[in-house]
Amino acid sequence: MRRVCITGVGLISSLGVGRQAHVPLGPAQRDAQSFAPFPIHPLPALGMENVIPRREYRQMENFQRLGTYAAGLAIADADAAGLVAGMDLVVAAGGGERDWGLDEAIQAELLAIPAEGREAWLHQKLADGLRPTLFLAQLPNLLAGSISIVHNVAGSSRTLMGEEGAGAEALRVAAARIAAGSAEMVLVGGGVIAERWDVMLAFGAALHHGPWCPTAERDGLIMGSQAGFMVLESEDHARARQARILAVLRDVRVDAGPEEGRAERFAALAPASGGLSVAPMRAMAVPGAEMLADAIGSGFEASFPVGVALAALRVEAGAPHIVVHGFGHGYGEFSALVEPCP
Amino acid sequence: MKDHRGRPRVVVTGMGLVTALGRDLPSSWAGLMAGRSGIRPITRFNTTGMRSRIGGCVDFPGDVPGRPLTMAQRLVAMGELALDEALAMAGLAKPFPGRLSLGLPPTELEWPARADIMRHAEGTTNRDLAIASTGMPEVHRVQQVVEPVRHFAARYGTRGFPQAVTTACASGASAIQMAVEAIRRGETDCVLSGGCEASMTPETMIRFSLLQALSARNDPPETASRPFSLTRDGFIMGDGAAGLVLESMEHATARGATILGEILGVGERADTFHRTRSSPDGLAISGAVENALRDAGLSAHAIGYINAHGTSTPENDKMEAMAMHLVFGETCPPISSTKSMLGHTLSAAGAIEAVICLLALRDQMLPPTINQTDTDMALGVDVVPNIARPHGFSAALSNSFGFGGQNVCVVLGGAEA
Numbered sequence: 001m002r003r004v005c006i007t008g009v010g011l012i013s014s015l016g017v018g019r020q021a022h023v024p025l026g027p028a029q030r031d032a033q034s035f036a037p038f039p040i041h042p043l044p045a046l047g048m049e050n051v052i053p054r055r056e057y058r059q060m061e062n063f064q065r066l067g068t069y070a071a072g073l074a075i076a077d078a079d080a081a082g083l084v085a086g087m088d089l090v091v092a093a094g095g096g097e098r099d100w101g102l103d104e105a106i107q108a109e110l111l112a113i114p115a116e117g118r119e120a121w122l123h124q125k126l127a128d129g130l131r132p133t134l135f136l137a138q139l140p141n142l143l144a145g146s147i148s149i150v151h152n153v154a155g156s157s158r159t160l161m162g163e164e165g166a167g168a169e170a171l172r173v174a175a176a177r178i179a180a181g182s183a184e185m186v187l188v189g190g191g192v193i194a195e196r197w198d199v200m201l202a203f204g205a206a207l208h209h210g211p212w213c214p215t216a217e218r219d220g221l222i223m224g225s226q227a228g229f230m231v232l233e234s235e236d237h238a239r240a241r242q243a244r245i246l247a248v249l250r251d252v253r254v255d256a257g258p259e260e261g262r263a264e265r266f267a268a269l270a271p272a273s274g275g276l277s278v279a280p281m282r283a284m285a286v287p288g289a290e291m292l293a294d295a296i297g298s299g300f301e302a303s304f305p306v307g308v309a310l311a312a313l314r315v316e317a318g319a320p321h322i323v324v325h326g327f328g329h330g331y332g333e334f335s336a337l338v339e340p341c342p
Numbered sequence: 343m344k345d346h347r348g349r350p351r352v353v354v355t356g357m358g359l360v361t362a363l364g365r366d367l368p369s370s371w372a373g374l375m376a377g378r379s380g381i382r383p384i385t386r387f388n389t390t391g392m393r394s395r396i397g398g399c400v401d402f403p404g405d406v407p408g409r410p411l412t413m414a415q416r417l418v419a420m421g422e423l424a425l426d427e428a429l430a431m432a433g434l435a436k437p438f439p440g441r442l443s444l445g446l447p448p449t450e451l452e453w454p455a456r457a458d459i460m461r462h463a464e465g466t467t468n469r470d471l472a473i474a475s476t477g478m479p480e481v482h483r484v485q486q487v488v489e490p491v492r493h494f495a496a497r498y499g500t501r502g503f504p505q506a507v508t509t510a511c512a513s514g515a516s517a518i519q520m521a522v523e524a525i526r527r528g529e530t531d532c533v534l535s536g537g538c539e540a541s542m543t544p545e546t547m548i549r550f551s552l553l554q555a556l557s558a559r560n561d562p563p564e565t566a567s568r569p570f571s572l573t574r575d576g577f578i579m580g581d582g583a584a585g586l587v588l589e590s591m592e593h594a595t596a597r598g599a600t601i602l603g604e605i606l607g608v609g610e611r612a613d614t615f616h617r618t619r620s621s622p623d624g625l626a627i628s629g630a631v632e633n634a635l636r637d638a639g640l641s642a643h644a645i646g647y648i649n650a651h652g653t654s655t656p657e658n659d660k661m662e663a664m665a666m667h668l669v670f671g672e673t674c675p676p677i678s679s680t681k682s683m684l685g686h687t688l689s690a691a692g693a694i695e696a697v698i699c700l701l702a703l704r705d706q707m708l709p710p711t712i713n714q715t716d717t718d719m720a721l722g723v724d725v726v727p728n729i730a731r732p733h734g735f736s737a738a739l740s741n742s743f744g745f746g747g748q749n750v751c752v753v754l755g756g757a758e759a
Binding site for chain 1: 554
């Protein structure tokens with residue numbers, strides 16, 4: 001099996017953009033008001049309209065913009081802009097963003113419309129109110145599509161859905177392809193926006209509500225906007241082009257199954273203590289683990305790629321080796337080892 | 343047992359189909375061979391005022407007009423039928439001894455369920471609904487994107503993390519591709535694969551209509567999907583599901599399974615041109631075909647039949663025909679679009695059409711493209727017009743192209759005599 005190297009990282013969260021904002025982690029940025037009673041970790045002003053071409057920017061929703069921005073950072077960090085034509089892409093993403101202004105306008109009237117005419121009334125409202133290009137901004141695979149269009153990434157393209165575990169599975173598949181020799185260079189990651197009422201509605205029952213509290217005390221997750229992309233590369237390919245190797249990615253393990261076996265499956269993957277946890281809540285705690293969600297909140301599909309990207313930056317800065325581990329709020333258990341390249 | 347690159351050969355030992363033409367593989371295939379259309383007026387919701395009011399519907403007893411099954415419920419209902427059929431054909435019992443990889447659409451909170459939450463909310467703002475929803479976990483469970491794939495993983499006892507693959511209209515082909523790669527890497531001996539689609543909800547139909555993607559030829563419904571014709575004006579949405587049991591040839595042979603066919607190669611190429619249109623030079627499509635042929639170790643003349651993406655939109659069919667000429671030269675193999683009969687089953691299409699190719703190889707019969715009263719002769723392709731045709735061939739190509747520029751091609755072979 002070939003060694004899988006991380007040669008580029010694009011990291012964005014409530015703490016800001018890139019290395020300086022994340023190594024070391026700054027104080028958490030939180031917003032308790034805007035989406036109360038659900039606290040979130042919001043994005044700072046990013047000026048994404050200045051880094052994504054205007055024509056494309058207008059056709060994307062925020063999760064696509066954020067992911068596309070982070071993907072571009074990873075490509076630049078890997079000094080791989082000239083290699084995108086053959087670069088493969090694996091993305092983890094969830095359902096896209098709705099027009100929640102339109103939803104709210106419809107909700108204000110819906111139940112007052114006589115039942116026999118309500119369906120036709122609703123459909124007319126949607127037909128009149130939806131922006132024609134919104135659909136494309138909503139589809140999860142259009143994050144990958146946007147990355148291909150904006151950054152000219154033209155190899156293979158796959159998108160996985162499935163909350164937190166999908167982010168880990170995307171990373172596992174990307175690393176496995178490189179290890180087995182069926183890919184040389186893969187761009188992999190995800191991006192999630194917390195500032196969305198539609199996602200609060202979709203995940204309401206899984207969210208923490210009330211005052212902010214540490215992850216180790218949460219039973220529901222606190223969302224944080226975040227995106228993590230990485231360029232993974234075979235060691236031979238990286239050395240041949242004299243690329244800087246940030247870290248080596250090993251042992252990406254992902255599992256899922258019935259609820260009753262979760263703790264056992266997780267224990268089989270995660271270390272007995274320590275490491276960097278991207279867990280969304282206190283269940284299945286690993287003693288001594290650093291809880292990344294304390295600093296930046298939870299980012300569903302993006303959580304694990306963000307954790308691994310951060311670990312790569314820390315290894316580059318001198319950390320010996322870091323086990324990144326976590327689990328989905330509903331299902332999926334996962335871990336990976338990030339270590340220096342010998 | 344190994345292919346031309348020394349990788350494990352990947353064979354098909356079980357197949358299942360649910361389409362607008364039938365709830366199982368034999369009835370679906372019989373309908374396709376008869377050149378019958380499964381397109382009819384939509385009855386499970388009110389289509390008044392909609393541009394497109396017809397579809398390849400797979401309705402269930404739970405579909406009360408105005409209160410149809412949710413997308414997730416229909417995905418589960420169709421997926422169970424198709425995957426059960428595939429598993430039974432493969433002679434495998436649960437728990438399934440390998441992974442799960444399915445092409446699936448994103449689901450979301452639909453309006454009937456949203457109205458239920460509103461009845462428990464203090465007001466009508468999103469905030470009011472979100473707060474009310476925290477006490478209604480059961481409403482969420484049947485709407486979540488992950489619910490169908492979690493359900494299938496639990497039902498079949500598959501191993502590892504279940505893959506819900508989405509590359510829009512190429513999802514089913516991408517799922518097969520990811521399954522094939524996992525078997526070739528030796529990660530798993532077998533994969534339960536396929537795709538399901540149930541996006542025919544009012545809001546999704548409205549979204550596609552706003553993109554000018556759907557046909558407005560509502561009457562008569564049977565003639566609306568007319569790929570490669572001069573009067574094609576958009577696609578028709580279809581429900582459907584396909585299941586495939588994929589195994590390494592070694593695993594299938596060792597357990598004495600009947601080999602139904604083979605996945606000879608897979609290839610893809612992302613288009614960087616536009617979200618809904620192919621690059622005008624056709625190179626992203628032809629590149630995907632060439633990658634699939636290279637992966638299969640075959641030259642273009644080995645392909646005896648192409649199951650087209652063939653959506654019946656003016657753009658797709660023109661670009662697809664042009665790109666096939668780039669690969670195959672002036673004379674292409676026969677190309678038919680079974681979407682003329684089933685509608686466009688989006689996330690399931692790649693998997694359904696892979697099964698159709700395997701059945702065509704088994705019976706040495708090509709399914710037709712129906713509604714060919716005005717075939718666009720300028721495209722220069724033999725579309726197998728209207729009537730199924732006997733044909734001797736040993737390899738087929740299945741094309742799938744997704745919004746977002748995700749082009750995936752699968753090369754299939756028949757069972758060896």
